[in-house]
Amino acid sequence: MGLRWAIASVAALVAGASFCAPAQAIVGGVDSTIVNRPYQVALLLGNPNPSGLCGGTIRDSTHIITAAHCVFDNAWTVPGQAIDPGQVTVLAGTAKLSLATQDATAVTASVVGVSFEPAYGFPANDAAILTLDPAHPLPLAPSSAIDALPVVTPAAWQTIEQATALSVSGWGLTTASATGSVSNQLKLATPLQHRSDGTCAAAYGSGYDSLIMICAGNSTRDSCFGDSGGPLVDSSGANPLLVGIVSFGPANACAVQNAPGVYTEVGNASINGYVVIAAPGAAPRNTSGPFLTGTAEVGGVLTCQNGAWSGTPSYQYQFARTTNGSTFALGPMGSAQGYTVQSTDVGGAIACIVKASNADGYGTALSGATGLIPAPVTPAPAPTPAPAPPVQAPTPQQDIAAPVARITAKRCTATRCTLTVTVTDSGFSAGISTVQASVRSTYRTTCTRKGRKVSCTKRRSRSLRATTLSSSSFRVVAAKLPVGTQLFTLVAVDRAGHRQVLPTRVTLKTKRAKKRR
Ligand code: ARG
Numbered sequence: 001m002g003l004r005w006a007i008a009s010v011a012a013l014v015a016g017a018s019f020c021a022p023a024q025a026i027v028g029g030v031d032s033t034i035v036n037r038p039y040q041v042a043l044l045l046g047n048p049n050p051s052g053l054c055g056g057t058i059r060d061s062t063h064i065i066t067a068a069h070c071v072f073d074n075a076w077t078v079p080g081q082a083i084d085p086g087q088v089t090v091l092a093g094t095a096k097l098s099l100a101t102q103d104a105t106a107v108t109a110s111v112v113g114v115s116f117e118p119a120y121g122f123p124a125n126d127a128a129i130l131t132l133d134p135a136h137p138l139p140l141a142p143s144s145a146i147d148a149l150p151v152v153t154p155a156a157w158q159t160i161e162q163a164t165a166l167s168v169s170g171w172g173l174t175t176a177s178a179t180g181s182v183s184n185q186l187k188l189a190t191p192l193q194h195r196s197d198g199t200c201a202a203a204y205g206s207g208y209d210s211l212i213m214i215c216a217g218n219s220t221r222d223s224c225f226g227d228s229g230g231p232l233v234d235s236s237g238a239n240p241l242l243v244g245i246v247s248f249g250p251a252n253a254c255a256v257q258n259a260p261g262v263y264t265e266v267g268n269a270s271i272n273g274y275v276v277i278a279a280p281g282a283a284p285r286n287t288s289g290p291f292l293t294g295t296a297e298v299g300g301v302l303t304c305q306n307g308a309w310s311g312t313p314s315y316q317y318q319f320a321r322t323t324n325g326s327t328f329a330l331g332p333m334g335s336a337q338g339y340t341v342q343s344t345d346v347g348g349a350i351a352c353i354v355k356a357s358n359a360d361g362y363g364t365a366l367s368g369a370t371g372l373i374p375a376p377v378t379p380a381p382a383p384t385p386a387p388a389p390p391v392q393a394p395t396p397q398q399d400i401a402a403p404v405a406r407i408t409a410k411r412c413t414a415t416r417c418t419l420t421v422t423v424t425d426s427g428f429s430a431g432i433s434t435v436q437a438s439v440r441s442t443y444r445t446t447c448t449r450k451g452r453k454v455s456c457t458k459r460r461s462r463s464l465r466a467t468t469l470s471s472s473s474f475r476v477v478a479a480k481l482p483v484g485t486q487l488f489t490l491v492a493v494d495r496a497g498h499r500q501v502l503p504t505r506v507t508l509k510t511k512r513a514k515k516r517r
Pocket of ligand 1: 261
């Protein structure tokens with residue numbers, strides 16, 4: 001698709017007193033006062049040293065409309081998460097950004113809630129609403145230079161769309177080459193040419209959806225990086241209206257004649273229904289990572305545990321297998337919280353993805369992975385291949401270590417061996433669930449080859465049951481053993497599903513009773 005939405009990132013955005021005043025505008029814009037665009041705000045991303053910039057529109061004294069990509073899953077967020085509200089500062093009432101040059105009417109506001117269009121999937125439905133601290137609402141006109149901008153209704157948009165008078169404003173990059181720094185001075189591109197849906201469809205292919213996007217701008221005037229989230233305004237009627245949100249454009253240029261700017265279509269009924277929600281809440285945020293429980297072996301069931309989330313979301317799950325660095329989805333995102341390990345998973349590690357959704361957006365988070373799924377031990381186990389150490393994302397009070405079985409006593413008679421096994425599980429332990437044991441016997445016997453009885457060596461393997469003596473000790477008894485060499489393999493498994501990484505092995509000999517010799 002080749003479209004990019006990178007938000008302009010700039011070091012020391014506001015604190016820096018010296019700002020180079022670019023010769024040009026937004027791209028091809030003019031200087032604007034805050035009186036001209038009283039509803040324009042800057043979103044400074046990063047705290048205490050902002051390094052990102054987006055635009056926004058004052059909807060009312062405690063709500064800002066912006067782009068979802070400005071506040072979800074970007075360089076200022078944990079991957080798959082909405083931004084921490086403490087990382088966003090709203091700067092209103094000023095046409096100049098830097099502290100030293102700000103208008104006297106400048107006000108900063110802190111954000112208490114980040115909501116974004118629950119149907120957002122970049123670049124579709126690129127809309128978000130920030131809720132400001134209700135104890136400190138923005139002072140609105142007529143008592144100040146700051147004012148709200150009414151949002152177009154879907155009904156009004158039907159007629160306006162045919163004869164728009166568009167403009168866009170922001171502090172974004174000012175050159176068509178999309179180089180240089182953001183502008184200290186608010187710039188306004190007006191009139192901004194409304195382009196046909198066909199032009200943007202030709203430029204962006206399936207990335208452009210004409211039902212929910214507006215195409216505008218040309219080689220002389222366009223929005224650019226850093227303007228995202230800002231207002232596309234229609235002034236064809238008696239009062240200006242918010243009709244669009246700066247969303248995306250070509251990958252690394254602006255003001256490209258055949259690749260105009262793309263704006264979220266606020267007059268689309270479903271997007272409109274979202275942006276006018278009176279009291280939006282906040283998108284779910286992960287506070288403690290998801291994790292897997294269960295048995296990581298073929299036939300075992302792994303359960304994806306949600307971890308902890310804010311925003312009382314509902315959950316969906318997806319499982320994935322990683323083998324030699326490549327990851328394969330084991331099905332679509334869905335409601336099934338459990339996954340039965342398949343034989344095709346042998347040699348791979350399994351992890352799950354939790355998607356937590358509410359009316360204000362969603363978040364996704366990945367669990368730690370299991371150890372490598374071993375080849376099944378029964379009925380005739382090849383010696384269990386040594387699994388790689390499990391990769392685990394540590395979470396408080398989560399059992400992250402694989403247990404280890406140690407043989408503390410061993411004794412054999414002619415046909416029976418008894419092992420006493422003590423299991424240790426370092427760190428927080430969910431408890432030991434079992435010790436998987438098997439024995440491979442190597443013994444001399446007689447075979448029939450080509451009709452003749454000859455002496456030969458045979459092997460046979462079988463799995464053994466471990467009986468629990470206490471929470472950490474187990475007994476393994478192998479009876480009816482053939483006289484010969486007995487190789488015992490032990491793998492401890494804990495209740496979090498972690499399997500011992502390197503199996504414990506011991507070789508014992510069973511001897512014929514003396515009197516029979
Ligand atoms: N996505 C950009 C941002 O985050 C806005 C890009 C707009 N590009 C354009 N050619 N109109 O700031």
